[in-house]
Amino acid sequence: MPGQDAETADVAAVTIPPEMPKGLLKRGRGLWDEKAQILAGHPLGLIVLAELCRTVDRCERLDAQLRGRDKEWMSIDLDPFFREHRLSDGVTVVDVTAKVVMNAPLREARQQQTVLKQLAAQVDAFERAAVDAGAGRASSPAETPGVPSIMDKIRARNA
Numbered sequence: 001m002p003g004q005d006a007e008t009a010d011v012a013a014v015t016i017p018p019e020m021p022k023g024l025l026k027r028g029r030g031l032w033d034e035k036a037q038i039l040a041g042h043p044l045g046l047i048v049l050a051e052l053c054r055t056v057d058r059c060e061r062l063d064a065q066l067r068g069r070d071k072e073w074m075s076i077d078l079d080p081f082f083r084e085h086r087l088s089d090g091v092t093v094v095d096v097t098a099k100v101v102m103n104a105p106l107r108e109a110r111q112q113q114t115v116l117k118q119l120a121a122q123v124d125a126f127e128r129a130a131v132d133a134g135a136g137r138a139s140s141p142a143e144t145p146g147v148p149s150i151m152d153k154i155r156a157r158n159a
Contacts, residue, residue: 016040021050027060028053035123038130045126052119055112062109 018036020029032053039045083095148156 018046021053024053025057025060028057031056035127038127039123041133042126042130045123045130048119048122048126052116052123055116055119059109059112059116062105062112065105066109 018040020032020036024032032049035049036046039049083097085093085095087093
């Protein structure tokens with residue numbers, strides 16, 4: 001730039017990396033380190049990335065529960081209900097009922113995996129837009145044909 005010496009120009013070109021959200025675990029921190037610099041100019045992209053990192057960590061904790069490294073996620077109620085029946089030929093039949101209980105972590109893990117896929121797709125779209133913008137190309141997140149974008153919905157609502 002005119003009027004700047006080389007040292008000032010170098011300082012102006014340095015981008016401060018976005019601050020990592022507090023409380024991220026190892027996998028979430030790794031993902032943040034990998035993607036945050038690319039999304040530095042996209043505040044909404046950074047918000048979605050932070051949620052993606054938290055979701056990755058949540059999935060990791062739920063996986064620990066499901067693998068038995070943490071609390072149990074499934075149990076069998078061993079207080080069975082017995083019922084005896086005497087058949088016409090004198091044979092006694094005993095019916096035993098036991099209950100298998102699937103605790104919340106399994107359901108939650110499935111839900112978090114779905115959320116993880118959705119957030120990853122959004123972060124990828126922001127990342128493509130950031131890379132395209134850095135290359136001087138106009139870009140927007142990929143749109144699905146026939147599905148209105150969020151901006152189309154807002155314009156329709158405000159019309």
